[in-house]
Every structure is written in C-alpha cells, then in structure tokens.
Amino acid sequence: MDVPKLLEAASLLVPETVATENDITVNDVWDYLAHDEWEIALDLLAELGDVHPLPVTFWQTLATSAEQMRLDRSAAWCHWRCYETRNGVIRADLTLGPAHEGRRQTPFSGAGVLRPMWDIGERTPTGEPDLCIARLWVEFAPVMEPGGQATVRLAPLSPSKWQQLQPGQVIAMHEDRTVAGTAVVLDIRRPSDSPAA
Known part of the structure; x- marks a missing residue:
C-alpha cells in the first residue's frame, strides 16, 4: 500500500471530534493529504494519537508510512507508541550524573536505542537490587x-x-554497577487505559 493510502487508512481511525490543543482535527489531515503533504499529515496524525487513545493498528500504519518516507525517527516513535498501546506508558523526569562522575562520557540517542538497567525497588532473594531493563525515549530531544x-x-x-x-517514586538508572542517573516517575498509564486492537 502506498503512503497516501496508508495515511488515509490511519485517518479513518481518528474520531472526528478529537482535536489537539491547537484545534487540529482529522479534517486538517485530509486537507494536507489532498495537497500531497504526507509528512505534515503524518505528524498531525501522531499528535492526534497523543490526544486520544487509538488502536495499535493506527500506530502500525503510521510506522509503515514513516518507513516508506524514510523518516527513521518518526518510524521509531510510531513503533514506540505501538509498544505503549500494548504495555502502558511510563514517563519520568531523568537527571543523568555528570561525565566526570560516571561511566557515560558521551551523549546518547534519545530515540529509544539505549536499554539501561533500572533499580525500581525490587530485590533478589539475597537482598540485592533486582535491576530491570527498560528502553529509554527522550521526549523533545x-x-x-x-x-x-x-x-x-x-x-x-x-x-x-x-x-x-x-x-x-524515585528510580535509579544503571549502565554498570554505579548509578548513572535518577528519575522521578511522573505518569503511569496502564494498557487498559487505551485500546489494544
């Protein structure tokens, strides 16, 4: 399926009454599609998906569209949203330790590539922290x-x-045995808060 048809299919999953803070609706998306402004239409659909819970198929369709347009970060974001639709959303305010104090000396990609370990309060049978792995997406950077x-x-x-x-809750990020950063959990949305199919 080509990009315009994919975006049209995704548009049909958005209720007409849904609007962003800037009053963007699915009708605006249709206007951009009519003028072959596919990248703008994709971005607006993603914004609408942030306002109103939409099914996994919506995000999968947007991911395929972004891949066909070779928009790697947009495709990665849409795949990320597929995961969140299935498993829930965890947002946190993360502060990394300075370079001179930890293992990390260089910046890392904010597009969900890094998979650090996290101390979320779980313990092993011997009382040690039971670190759990979670990929990390940096918002707006x-x-x-x-x-x-x-x-x-x-x-x-x-x-x-x-x-x-x-x-x-405060959780600690690890890339090795030392604490690389701390995060305060801001928001948790369980998968039952959004449609799954």
Missing part, C-alpha cells in the same frame, strides 16, 4: 548529554515487573 535532565519514556523488557511503580 534527539540526544541526552551527561549531566542533562529531560522527561523520558520507559519501555520495560518485562512490563509485569513494573506494575508496582507509582508517580513520585
């Missing part, structure tokens, strides 16, 4: 620098281990 602070989204490798997490 292409990279995160040592010593930086940003709102991030987490995609746990084993979502069931993260069920006890609560807003306000």
Whole structure:
C-alpha cells in the first residue's frame, strides 16, 4: 500500500471530534493529504494519537508510512507508541550524573536505542537490587548529554515487573554497577487505559 493510502487508512481511525490543543482535527489531515503533504499529515496524525487513545493498528500504519518516507525517527516513535498501546506508558523526569562522575562520557540517542538497567525497588532473594531493563525515549530531544535532565519514556523488557511503580517514586538508572542517573516517575498509564486492537 502506498503512503497516501496508508495515511488515509490511519485517518479513518481518528474520531472526528478529537482535536489537539491547537484545534487540529482529522479534517486538517485530509486537507494536507489532498495537497500531497504526507509528512505534515503524518505528524498531525501522531499528535492526534497523543490526544486520544487509538488502536495499535493506527500506530502500525503510521510506522509503515514513516518507513516508506524514510523518516527513521518518526518510524521509531510510531513503533514506540505501538509498544505503549500494548504495555502502558511510563514517563519520568531523568537527571543523568555528570561525565566526570560516571561511566557515560558521551551523549546518547534519545530515540529509544539505549536499554539501561533500572533499580525500581525490587530485590533478589539475597537482598540485592533486582535491576530491570527498560528502553529509554527522550521526549523533545534527539540526544541526552551527561549531566542533562529531560522527561523520558520507559519501555520495560518485562512490563509485569513494573506494575508496582507509582508517580513520585524515585528510580535509579544503571549502565554498570554505579548509578548513572535518577528519575522521578511522573505518569503511569496502564494498557487498559487505551485500546489494544
């Protein structure tokens, strides 16, 4: 299926009454599609998907469209949203340690590539921290620098281990035995809060 048809199919999944803070609706998307402004239509559809929970098929369709347009970061974001639709959303305010204090000396990609370990309060039978892996997406920034602070989204490798997490809880990020950063949980949305199919 070509890009315009994919975007049209995704548009049909958005209720007409849904609008962004800037009053963008699916009708605006149709206008951009009519003028072959596919990238703008894709971005607006993703914005509408952030306003109103939409099914996994919506995000899969947007990911395929972005891949066909060779928009790698947009495709990665849409795949990320597929994961969140299935498993829930975890957002946190992360502060990394400065370069001179930790292992990380260079910035890392904010597009869900890094898979650090997290101390979320679980313990092994011997009482040691039971670190859990979660991919990390930095909101509104292409990279995160040592010593930086940003709102991030987490995609746990084993979502069931993260069920006890609560807003306000402080969790620690590890790339080795030392703490690489700390994060305060801002928001948790369970998968039941959004449609799955």
